[in-house]
Amino acid sequence: MPELNLTSAPAHLRHGSNIGQPLTRRDGILKVKGQATYAADNHPPGMLFAVMAVSSIAHGRVVSLDVAAAKRHPGVVDVMTPDHKPQLAIDPDIKTNPFVFRMEVLQSNEVRYANQPIAVVIAETLEGATEGAALLAPRYEVLPALVGLDAGESYVPPVVGVGNPAEHHHGDVEAGLASAERQIEAVYETPPQYHNAMEPHAIVASWDGDNLSVDMPTQGLMLSLARIAELFGVTHDKIHIRSPFLGGGFGSKGLMAGPPTLGIMAAKLVGRPVKLVLRREQMYGPVGHRAPTRQRLRLGTDGEGRLTALDHHARTVSSIFDDFYEPAADASHTLYAAPAIRTSHDAVRVNTGTPLFMRAPGEATGSIALESAIDEMASACGMDPLAFRLKNYAEVEPMTGRPFSSKALRACYEQGAARFGWAKRPVQPRQMRDDAGLLVGWGMGTATFPALMFQAEARAAIRRDGSGVMEIGAHDMGQGAWTALAQIAADAVGLDIDRVEFKAGTSDLPDAGIAGGSAHTATAGAAIHSAGAAVIAELADLATNDERSPLFGAGNAGVIAREGRLIRRDDESRSESYAEILARAGVAEIEARGTGAPNPAAMEQYAMHAHGAVFAEAKVDPELGQVRVTRMVGAFAAGRIVNPRLVQSQLFGGMIWGLSFALHEEAVTDRRSGRIMNANLGEYHIPVNADVPPLDVITVEEHDPHVNALGIKGVGEIGITGSAGAVANAVWHATGVRVRRFPIRIEELLTQR
Amino acid sequence: MKQFDYVRPGTIAEAVAAAARPGAVYLAAGTNLLDLMKGGVSRPDRLVDVTHLDGLDGIETLADGSLRIGALVGNADLAHDAEFARSYPAVTEALLSGASAQLRNAATVGGNLLQRTRCAYFYDTASRCNKREAGSGCDARDGENRSHAVLGWSESCIATHPSDFCVPLVALDAVVEIEGRSGRREIALDELHRLPGDAPERESALEPGDLIVAVRLPPAARGFAAHARYLKVRERTSYAFAVVSAAAALRIENGRIAEARLALGGVAAKPWRARAAEDVLRNVVPTADAFQEAAWRALEGAKPSGDNAFKIELARRIVVRALLLAAAGTPARMPALPASPFASTSGAIHA
Amino acid sequence: MNHSISLTVNGARRDFVLDDPRVTLLDLLRERLHLTGTKKGCDRGQCGACTILVDGKRINSCLALAISHDGADILTIEGVARGDQLHPVQAAFIAHDGFQCGFCTPGQIMSAIGMMREGQAGNDPERVRECMSGNLCRCGAYAGIVDAVLEAQAGMDETNQRRSA
């Protein structure tokens, strides 16, 4: 791998503390010059190209493959099939821990979903491998495919999301509904969605004896390493994974999936380095997706618009061979202060790849339904949607009664509404037009996402020359870890950011945990913070115990680290540089480790969530039904902001995903074959530049002493929640047509003139 | 992608001879052909690359006032030709609403005319498709077909032709010049694309080896410049094919429509010229009522081929709107979002 | 059959023997010339990640056969900066945070440079959005991209004015 040369543009300003500064991305120059190496950009000597052949049926068995035809094709070196492949150390269908998902790595001829890998062709050229895969011309024994939310007998899954019970309740929902002055019941549907990171999943793998070298985008270096180790029966120290840059992940690169495993197998089979890159259509199957849902909400209010009950049921799907359940209904646990809340899930099994976490799993899906229902309820009460939300503002977490560790949602509502000009909104729909005669509507949604913490470790060191090192196997998938974590690292060791060598993105570094759940900055940041504090404490010990130091006798608590010096707290004129301390002690480098982890006591005591309020303006052609979002304002309170520039980008990105959820994204499945008919980027629509209006983000100040040492709540996913509902509600407000099936399509808006 | 022979002919005659052989196809920019080859939809044995042929990339005005556009003229080059935009504004607007700037830079006039349908079952080689494989069946008929045809379809194929460019061209009576094994001939663009009938695999009037060398707009086509628009409803603001589109062009004299031209896109296997609608507009005052009447005429005979009944109503509404826009006059400047219903978004909002 | 072709890539003339006519410009750049700055997001003309300039015009290199572009002059992201001196569009992308993961970025930048040469957008943000719509960004960096392009465009307008004054 070429040396990473990370710099911020010279334009950035820096005063004192690094945390909180809007530094430009330290990997920016590499990225704008095309020098950032993503996995597929690697090309070790002797490398071959591997291309997967995937199943065109959704259920059944592969009966034959024309391996001979493929092998005859010029350049084809080998064809890996269930009958011809390296042996794995364990059965890939055994779940060794809850974060292991079953994968298809040619363990049998069985086909469980469309686009499942069924063979791998390895060739000297990409062209040869690609055509070789086409020449396999599989024949199948076809079984009927299970498709859609009514595919079969439903059941209540044991858990939804990651270990949540499928049902929750507090209070008596039926009584609450019975006593309600007004009630609504509405059913919303959300489609299957695919992460579609811009970078297709890719791997370059090479074996040298027992040693395995891997370039692969991953949001979880250590989880991947552990899974590879168990699959291939090698020890952790034999495996080296590099993942300096991910071209987006959004959850689909969190766990080791089948395709990269096949790449490693292929390299083993041919004894040469192999590159395997998924074709775009192959990403619609083996690398996860967001499951579809059908959600029924029942809400009741008293005469004043106060909720008496909230019932949220979600039907979803999992694959026929594994379990992941989109925890959509859980979105109703935290936001609105109903005295009775019930959430429940059930599911059916279908022939798809196993669904997985996709940016705000459950939260996004549940949010668009909940925020639509709240809008419908407000309208039924004749109330302004913001006034209705304020009336039902939760002062404690409704489902559990726990206080919030911090909650600046009221300020989000206020500041967002003011910036948007919400006060001028007519309560009735279809009241506003623009100069060109287009219908105009304003909608809002509340955003929320849990403030999570995982486990991470970091190693900090101070070198003889006074510079610092911070090592953590963190992942930059676009959120800006190279920059934000380096800022935390710089503060943690009291150095200018350019004086700290920040190492991340490889598996030989301390485990940074998974980059997911919007918890990476908080978790890795906490580890960095504690590693930094630990190494500074050691340095302080060296100095304060040494008579020759001007800091002698100051004691640990008595010095602070700043700009490469330890300074006496009570007398700032007495200080000593790190280099001087180490030189005198004759130490080349001192190091220390630190960890980041959730605090169980605080978690027990407090509900911890980030919040926000999103306001959207949509224009709709009154006759033609085409929709365009023309303005969005989001106000978010997410604890401490490490880098406002990056945070704004994350929130913008989330808001665009919300817009996309409401108006664009949908995988269309043929109900007979179970094949996805728009498995591409031409017909699976994600917003283009012209779909995205001017966006405005306000970050509302919030200090949270409980979530973690740095007070960080995370901003990666919250932007979708609230936004999707805000856009849907704006479309209703523009047209008077309530669409409950997402994405909203033109035909649904043609009903009225 | 299947292996193929690559041939780069030096002359048109060589090209025709090379392409007349079975399994041979022309390669222009390749933005449609290569896409289909990568998907295995098209597996030619031989590519005859016409992009290096001389003399096919000019735009010239002929003595009689016709405009002749060479088959290799780039879609973007044509759209950015100021003189062309002044004379045939709806064609420019249609071109600029198609695909993306990158694709328009590459794509050629001839390739655009002959681009294939975007029917998902045509693209999906595991599906049955009469167009891809004659006689195999049509999986779109009972499948996911909300984007399929509502006019001119048959039980054997319900696909639509995706081109935007062709829609105003067919409205303006464009003529296609063809060089074939038996020399040069020309046909109306309206006759280039065929309706499926029971042979959807035969998509055009071209014979093996036929090379489109130019598209010609007759002198009368300029007469509509003051009142010509293209309108395209789509599922994204940009970079999406039409759900339904319409080109409307009017010649207005003394407050009355002397002549109207109307064509629809996204509704049939060919750009759909609506002559019956044009007829009812002759000599009438341009009013919304007259346009409503025209819209009914334009969609006469339309019927859903699946979950797409909405396209009929949408098409009527687009026809009315496109005619209203055309009647209001061609804007002095191309709208920021060509052919979009949001072409002229303005700030002011009224309660 | 082998075909000899020659291309000018980022200013340098390169002659090759192409053993396979199926090679696209994108795969030629990435897998044979090891110029991997240009990205493959879809390989089907649907995302814009592979945008390069061919004879000064932006196109999708995934849908262009290398052999058909014999003699062409190609500019990729690797040829845009002059050493350490970033192209104004590159600098503006950093300043406006016009990317997150960076995977679409080379394509966005090449597209922006191509767009400015086309002169079809000027300083109208709505035109910039439309003319940049051939480049998808799943991270949703569009706001920064538009701001970056407008700033670079303004800088260029200024330079041109100074030149003509």
Ligand SMILES: Cc1cc2nc3c(=O)[nH]c(=O)nc-3n(C[C@H](O)[C@H](O)[C@H](O)COP(=O)(O)OP(=O)(O)OC[C@H]3O[C@@H](n4cnc5c(N)ncnc54)[C@H](O)[C@@H]3O)c2cc1C
């Ligand atoms: C993602 C994407 C989005 C798109 N969106 C749109 C859109 O919104 N609207 C729209 O209209 N189009 C759209 N297109 C299609 C695009 O306009 C066509 O791909 C393009 O016009 C084809 O031109 P080409 O020169 O690349 O043709 P090629 O791909 O080279 O050829 C297309 C066909 O025409 C034949 N051919 C080419 N030239 C001649 C000739 N002179 N004589 C005889 N036969 C010839 C070829 O053999 C081939 O069968 C889109 C394409 C893509 C990939």
Ligand code: SF4
């Ligand atoms: S509609 Fe036509 S193109 Fe589509 S599957 Fe049927 S026959 Fe093929």
Ligand code: FES
């Ligand atoms: S890779 Fe060429 S457009 Fe996507």
Ligand code: FES
């Ligand atoms: S920056 Fe990630 S796709 Fe654009």
